[in-house]
Amino acid sequence: MVFLYNIGIRLYFLAVYIASFFNAKAKLWINGRRRQQISATDDCTWFHFASLGEFEQGRPVLEALKIKDAGIKIVVTFFSPSGYEIRKNTPLADAVYYLPLDTAANARLFINTIKPQKAIFTKYEYWYHYFNELQQQQIPLYIVSGIFRPKQVFFKWYGSLHRNMLQMVTHFFVQDQASVNLLKSINITTATVSGDTRFDRVWANASNPKTLPLIAEFKNKQKILIAGSTWPEDEELLSILISKHPDWKWIFAPHEIGEERIAKLLNLLPYEGTIRYSQLKNNTQPIIGTRILVIDNIGMLSSLYQYGEVAYIGGGFGRGIHNTLEAAAFGLPVIFGPNYLAFKEARDIVELKAGISISDAEQLTEASDLLMNDAEYRDFASKKITAFVQQNTGATENILEAIG
Structure with a gap:
């Protein structure tokens, strides 16, 4: 053997x-080992x-x-x-x-x-x-x-x-x-x-988060759905929701941030009111009037969640969902795709009714209606998911x- x-x-x-x-x-994998x-x-x-x-x-x-x-x-x-x-x-x-x-x-x-x-x-x-x-x-x-x-x-x-x-x-x-x-x-x-x-x-991290002044300015006391570690399958579904919730803002933090990937994501989103984080950071576009923010760098996601009310976690239409706990620690109810059963914490969150798994656009619409339109249910789910994280430390x- x-x-x-x-x-x-x-x-x-x-x-x-x-x-x-x-x-x-793959090139980094080979060259990194060869040169070290x-x-x-x-x-x-x-x-x-x-x-x-x-x-x-x-x-x-x-x-x-x-x-x-x-x-x-x-x-x-x-x-x-x-x-x-x-x-x-x-x-x-x-x-x-x-x-x-x-x-x-x-x-x-x-x-x-x-x-x-x-x-x-x-x-x-x-x-x-x-x-x-x-x-x-x-x-x-x-x-x-x-x-x-x-x-x-x-x-x-x-x-x-x-x-x-x-x-x-x-x-x-x-x-x-x-x-x-x-x-x-x-x-x-x-x-x-x-x-x-x-x-x-x-x-x-949630007890002592890194503040992000530009994100706070973008939020401007409005409700935000944060889509973290998303893939194209996630983004295609989420893009349908934007017109259904005009009183919400949106932050997309894709799993991969190459220019080609960012360009494809931007093509899915409404041209008006969409801005890249690099443009915001470099003051090349005004923040006033923007509704959708695309994060085009790495390392911000774990701090971004403090500014959201609901999170969508990507990867559930591929090999498996990404990290739900970063959002959960800030009390954000979560939505994710169908491939989550290999992750114990995700199964527990679904059982607590603080997270919802979806398989298609219709189920995503239903989940978003519940978590984005029903403030009472959102508050219930937020308290449940926060307590879940604290109890498991x-x-x-x-x-x-x-x-x-």
């Missing part, structure tokens, strides 16, 4: 290499994240460790360019790298170079050779904010290699009891329910207590 795994890793590399000739993200120089460290704590979302999820643990021990050395690795490129200069880490391809030689060289005291992986990311090398060197490996589902490969008859990877983990800090039970079903008992560290992160403290 390891032989097949090694072939799969190399085929993946080949596919990304070929894609790098015409895909910018990994420096020797001693006695560091190694945090690995798949991408930016996992970084934000594990960030509370990282920050808490830094507070507990100001002299601690931190090495951070990312698998994806979307995490590395945005957080490569984070002051929270002494060094930030792309994770080298998962081969036995790479794993041995990387771990022998950074010499971690412990390794902390967040949610997803299971790499056989890195896990094996950590185990061989008796370096503790922790998974934080893990969550498991029956359909995952670990619980299939053909998943023996992946089950073997899980056996190499020192301890799992998982989000729910169902994950503990699934791990027990394959004879893994080193798991405890700690909760999801994202709740700590978003609650801290505390995972970071639980994890630190256990790993020391």
